Amino acid sequence: MRPGIELFNASGTRFFSTELQTWNYVGSFVVPSGYASGTVREPSSGNYSEVYAPGMSYTSWNCYSNTGTLQGTYTTNVYWNGSIISSVSGLAYSMTIGGWTYFMDQSYAASYYTAGQYGSYGYYELHYGVYRTQVQQIFTPQSVTVNLPVLSMMSEVILQRSAMDNPPANQEGYIHSASRSGDNVTANGGNVRTLVVVLGR
Amino acid sequence: MHGILVKNQGGQIMISSDVETLHYHGRATFQQTLLSGLNDFPVYTGDDGGSTLSGRHVHRYSFYCNDTPVFFIRPANYSYFHGVLQQFNSGPIWYVDVIQGGPISAPPDVLAFVPPANIPRPVGEPGIEAYRPDGRVTFDSRRNPLAIYGALDVIPPAVPCDGGQPTVQSGFAWNDSTLDFDFRCNNTYNSYGLAGGLPYGNLMFSAPSVAQAVYSRQKNGYKYSRGWFGGQSHWSTAVWWAMYQSAYRLQPNVIQAGWAVYAASYWFTSTWESGGWYNGGGGSGSVQAGDRPFNDKTINLTNNVIIIADATSYL
Numbered sequence: 001m002r003p004g005i006e007l008f009n010a011s012g013t014r015f016f017s018t019e020l021q022t023w024n025y026v027g028s029f030v031v032p033s034g035y036a037s038g039t040v041r042e043p044s045s046g047n048y049s050e051v052y053a054p055g056m057s058y059t060s061w062n063c064y065s066n067t068g069t070l071q072g073t074y075t076t077n078v079y080w081n082g083s084i085i086s087s088v089s090g091l092a093y094s095m096t097i098g099g100w101t102y103f104m105d106q107s108y109a110a111s112y113y114t115a116g117q118y119g120s121y122g123y124y125e126l127h128y129g130v131y132r133t134q135v136q137q138i139f140t141p142q143s144v145t146v147n148l149p150v151l152s153m154m155s156e157v158i159l160q161r162s163a164m165d166n167p168p169a170n171q172e173g174y175i176h177s178a179s180r181s182g183d184n185v186t187a188n189g190g191n192v193r194t195l196v197v198v199l200g201r
Numbered sequence: 202m203h204g205i206l207v208k209n210q211g212g213q214i215m216i217s218s219d220v221e222t223l224h225y226h227g228r229a230t231f232q233q234t235l236l237s238g239l240n241d242f243p244v245y246t247g248d249d250g251g252s253t254l255s256g257r258h259v260h261r262y263s264f265y266c267n268d269t270p271v272f273f274i275r276p277a278n279y280s281y282f283h284g285v286l287q288q289f290n291s292g293p294i295w296y297v298d299v300i301q302g303g304p305i306s307a308p309p310d311v312l313a314f315v316p317p318a319n320i321p322r323p324v325g326e327p328g329i330e331a332y333r334p335d336g337r338v339t340f341d342s343r344r345n346p347l348a349i350y351g352a353l354d355v356i357p358p359a360v361p362c363d364g365g366q367p368t369v370q371s372g373f374a375w376n377d378s379t380l381d382f383d384f385r386c387n388n389t390y391n392s393y394g395l396a397g398g399l400p401y402g403n404l405m406f407s408a409p410s411v412a413q414a415v416y417s418r419q420k421n422g423y424k425y426s427r428g429w430f431g432g433q434s435h436w437s438t439a440v441w442w443a444m445y446q447s448a449y450r451l452q453p454n455v456i457q458a459g460w461a462v463y464a465a466s467y468w469f470t471s472t473w474e475s476g477g478w479y480n481g482g483g484g485s486g487s488v489q490a491g492d493r494p495f496n497d498k499t500i501n502l503t504n505n506v507i508i509i510a511d512a513t514s515y516l
Contacts, residue, residue, distance in 0.1 A: 022349055022350060022351055022352065022396070023349040023351075023352045023508070024220050024222070024349070025220065025221070025222055025223040025271075025347065025349065026220050027220070027221065028269060028271065030269060149219070150219040150220050153206075153219075158352055158354060158506050159506060160352075160407065160409065160505060160506035160507075160508065161409065161411065161505060161506075162285055162287075162288070162409030162411065163286070163287045163288075163409065163411055164287060164288055164289055165287065165289045166287045167287075168259075168286045168287060168298065168300075168410075168413075168446060168463055169444065169463070169464060169495070171413070171415070171495055171496060171498065171500065172500075173413075173500070173501075174500060174501060175411050175501050177503070195269060195271075195288070197271055197407075197506070197508075199349070199352050199506065199508065200220075
């Protein structure tokens, strides 16, 4: 006979036992998505017409803050046959200026062909890829730290993260990372509202 | 200092009155099946009659609750992969979308667990209650506390496809649109052992589906037709693409971290140039079918925790 607690319902069915319990639910918290409200501005003029990117050179966009101030120029990635042939440093589809992160919107597939004659043979190149066409979301980094004093008694802690308010087909929906340091649990680094569940024992 | 603290023989805490244990609040109401199908590629008509995808169904549930609930899935069919795609709320009404892999729709039971404070308190039944110093109830044996049987840190394989990683490949005949790659995902998973003795047939699990992957197979085709006074080139491209979400399957003494297909389609284009034929040459043209709204990439592929418990006491 091992020491412990068992709980039975009125029918005599055991529904809780320290023998079966392997982890404690310590708590949960929600980290905001980071998307800020405000007027989302279109890129500078003319860029829609460059979706087909003549000459396969990269295209640049001017990005505006939600107050309409020009924040800088962002250079898109240009793809050819699924591979990036022109890229920029930093995050692949965003830029951060002055604490604001600007995300490009859902991608648009585009394609065009070039064909010609080389000697007695024809040549052909298919250019298809993905071109970002407008700034759709404005993002501010979010970080939440929750103090859970009971963690000081726990020898092991694990963290579950799940997405909230995130359309499943969103290819730019990154959930926050979460980590524990002492009695604190911190979650940040994503752009999707994230539910963090803390378990300990 | 007052309260309850129960430890196991390893010194690990099993119950603490300082912790708000999750309690069963109720079963979420099935609303509708939002998506169904994907046993084969939409638009594509060239398959051989067998399944080219593993199938999926997305079910939506609702639940009335003042707290943020933790949802558990009790599968109706344990041979299918499941995962919680997202949850969201409008005031106290919570919605949760569950993806279920497999060819047949089998909406699982979805159970909601929350701290006990806002769950109606039974009257007149004997039991154990624990309170924090601020008076908030943290444990109530009469309000169906959750016993967590297991929690594992798991991750699915990086590439969801049973056929491995698809490629872009040239050298095919013009208009070749024969699918030569296995996009199914039933047999692609990582396995994690569970403690023995668990009541397998009625286990439930909290399993967020956060990882997402898009993969595509591309076949480039070419033909050169020589006429009396020249030639004519023909080109084609066939692309099959599939988007997957991480999903999980409970089997006896093991949990499998794998994938369920979420979206898929087929994109085809064929074009030919003018000239090369007798007396004036042939005309040019092109045809195109399907779409390709997503890029090839994987996001949120990180370890995540699956929580396992017995649903018997709550259903």
